[in-house]
Amino acid sequence: MTIDRLDARLLVLLAREPRIGVLEMSRRLGVARGTAQARLDRLRERGVIRGFGPEVDPAALGYPVTAFATLEIRQGQGADVRAHLAGVPEVLELHTTTGSGDMLCRLVARSNADLQRVIDRVVALDGIVRASTAIVMENPVPLRIIPLVEQAAKDVE
Amino acid sequence: MTIDRLDARLLVLLAREPRIGVLEMSRRLGVARGTAQARLDRLRERGVIRGFGPEVDPAALGYPVTAFATLEIRQGQGADVRAHLAGVPEVLELHTTTGSGDMLCRLVARSNADLQRVIDRVVALDGIVRASTAIVMENPVPLRIIPLVEQAAKDVE
DNA sequence: GTTTCGGCTGGGCATTCTGCCCAGTGGGGG
DNA sequence: CCCCCACTGGGCAGAATGCCCAGCCGAAAC
Numbered sequence: 001m002t003i004d005r006l007d008a009r010l011l012v013l014l015a016r017e018p019r020i021g022v023l024e025m026s027r028r029l030g031v032a033r034g035t036a037q038a039r040l041d042r043l044r045e046r047g048v049i050r051g052f053g054p055e056v057d058p059a060a061l062g063y064p065v066t067a068f069a070t071l072e073i074r075q076g077q078g079a080d081v082r083a084h085l086a087g088v089p090e091v092l093e094l095h096t097t098t099g100s101g102d103m104l105c106r107l108v109a110r111s112n113a114d115l116q117r118v119i120d121r122v123v124a125l126d127g128i129v130r131a132s133t134a135i136v137m138e139n140p141v142p143l144r145i146i147p148l149v150e151q152a153a154k155d156v157e
Numbered sequence: 158m159t160i161d162r163l164d165a166r167l168l169v170l171l172a173r174e175p176r177i178g179v180l181e182m183s184r185r186l187g188v189a190r191g192t193a194q195a196r197l198d199r200l201r202e203r204g205v206i207r208g209f210g211p212e213v214d215p216a217a218l219g220y221p222v223t224a225f226a227t228l229e230i231r232q233g234q235g236a237d238v239r240a241h242l243a244g245v246p247e248v249l250e251l252h253t254t255t256g257s258g259d260m261l262c263r264l265v266a267r268s269n270a271d272l273q274r275v276i277d278r279v280v281a282l283d284g285i286v287r288a289s290t291a292i293v294m295e296n297p298v299p300l301r302i303i304p305l306v307e308q309a310a311k312d313v314e
Numbered sequence: 315g316t317t318t319c320g321g322c323t324g325g326g327c328a329t330t331c332t333g334c335c336c337a338g339t340g341g342g343g344g
Numbered sequence: 345c346c347c348c349c350a351c352t353g354g355g356c357a358g359a360a361t362g363c364c365c366a367g368c369c370g371a372a373a374c
Contacts, residue, residue, distance in 0.1 A: 001220060010248060011213060018209035023331060034184040037333090048219060048346045052175035053208050056302045059213040060205040062159060068225075068254065068261055070291075081195040082297040088306040092299035094185060097225065097291035104225055108305065134227075134249070134254035142261070145213045147246035148265065152218040180360055189323045194362090317374070325368080331359070342362075344345100 002050065006151030010039055011049075012021070015146050018052065063090070063108040065115055066136040069122065074099035077127025084125045090118045107133075160205065163188070165310030167196055168206075172303050175209065219273075220265040221245070222272055223293040226279065230258035234284025241282045247275045 013020070015052070015109040020028075026036035037156055043049045043131050058066070073081050078096065086092045092129060107122070109115035115135070158292070160168070166186055180308045183193035200206045215223070230238050235253065240263060243246045250263040264279070266313075267271035273290070 009307055011211065014211045015213075018211065021331060031238060032354095033332095034353085035351055043203070046217055047214055050212040050214050052211055053302075054168065054171045054175065054209055055205050056162060056306065057204050058170075058305060061305060062312075063305065063309070066252075068252070069304065081364080086298050089165070089304035091298060092302065092305065093208065093300045094296070095184040095223075095225070095293045096295040097293055102192075102291065104293075106300075125189040134256060134259065136252045136254055141243050141248060141251035143250045143263075145215070145249065147208075148215060148218060148220065148249065151246040152220070155219075178360060189325095190361095191324085192322055195321075315373100316350095317372105319372085320370095323371080325365085327364080330359100332359070333357095335356080336354080337352105340350090342347105342349090344347080 002156050003043075003149070004156055005150055005153050007043060007048075008038060008149050010036065011043070011149045012146055014049075015149075022083070045089045054114055056091070062110055065109040065112055066139075067107045067133050068108055068136070069105050069119065069131050069133045071103040071105065071122075071128050072132075073103060074127050074129055074131040075101060077101075081127045082127060084127070085122065088121055090116070091122065160200075160227050160306070160309055161313055162310050164196060164200060164205075167193065168200070168306045169303055171206075172306075187245055192245050202298050215249070215265045222266040222269060223231070223296075224264045224272055225293070226262050226264055226276065226288050226290045227258040228262065228279075228285050229287040230260060231286055232258060233285050234258075238282060238284045242279065242286070245275070245278055248279065 006029065010025065013025060013028055022037050023033055025040075026033040031038060032086050034110070040049075058064075067096070071081070078101070081103065082094065085094050086102075090108050091105050092108060095104045105122070106114070107118055109118045112135070117131075119133060120132060120137065163186065167182065170182060170185055179194050179197065180190055181198075183190040186193060197206075204285045208302050215221075228238070235258070238260065239251065241262075242251050247265050248262050253259070262270070262273055262279070266275045268293070270289075276288060276290060279285070290298060
């Protein structure tokens with residue numbers, strides 16, 4: 001459940017230049033190809049690397065508006081709400097959080113006006129008592145993992 | 158600023174099996190290799206595909222606790238706060254949102270107890286007036302993009 | 315109507331990478 | 345003290361890549 005410096009360097013390298021192959025990776029890291037290959041395989045096995053899915057920009061798909069909605073859920077309606085929200089394409093992410101039946105979800109929309117449509121669709125379910133929405137204006141720190149990887153590697157030293 | 162059905166099929170295919178190459182992709186899609194290559198290049202140029210970074214699971218790095226913190230910011234301190242939070246590895250993401258100087262950030266920690274340390278570090282700055290934290294218990298819908306891609310393709314038809 | 319142009323096809327080419335194998339080495343744990 | 349595991353450095357066939365080409369087609373421009 002931990003990574004060493006070589007793993008960390010590998011992850012950072014992969015994060016910066018995802019398209020490089022195992023051979024090039026081994027060259028940059030200064031290890032044999034088999035080693036790089038084995039490390040990579042192990043990271044995937046252990047679940048550290050979940051996958052290499054393409055990062056798609058919703059804005060480039062025509063959904064430039066992002067918002068976070070906090071949902072207050074009626075007791076015992078959790079499963080219904082989850083299923084409902086999973087069926088809404090504009091819901092990119094859903095978490096259940098501490099607090100009285102609360103959920104937090106990330107939404108996207110084609111415009112601020114369109115956001116209303118999305119929210120209406122989200123709350124169009126009995127199990128949802130109330131929704132409080134915060135529209136994202138800026139994203140000073142986009143989802144990142146490198147600093148954490150480096151921190152995790154340091155903690156092991 | 159839009160994608161057609163072939164683009165959508167390509168994105169979905171790529172999301173499901175990220176490691177397949179251009180040749181295999183063209184076979185699955187039933188088009189010439191050059192076409193698949195060209196579509197892929199264009200999607201990257203247009204910014205629809207931002208990259209293929211590895212998806213790293215913080216839990217597997219030893220950070221199984223995720224939380225969202227809403228920060229109330231003192232007027233005019235935005236830049237300081239952004240710089241401060243960018244320097245904290247456990248801050249995976251930061252957004253500025255509508256509302257009075259509010260920000261929303263995603264945090265991870267090694268444990269619930271460790272979360273206290275992270276929050277302390279986050280709020281250790283004059284510019285931050287107050288922090289309200291919600292700990293994530295479940296993640297019924299992990300960050301996803303496929304449904305939105307399919308929706309975007311349908312809207313074009 | 316006719317021309318032009320961008321996208322797609324299907325193919326060929328040299329280069330590179332992959333997946334898989336091997337024997338040999340070195341250090342740490344049993 | 346020995347064994348095991350990780351790493352090294354190498355070889356091999358097969359596959360994919362990057363890059364080129366000529367030809368075809370439909371749509372938009374003229």
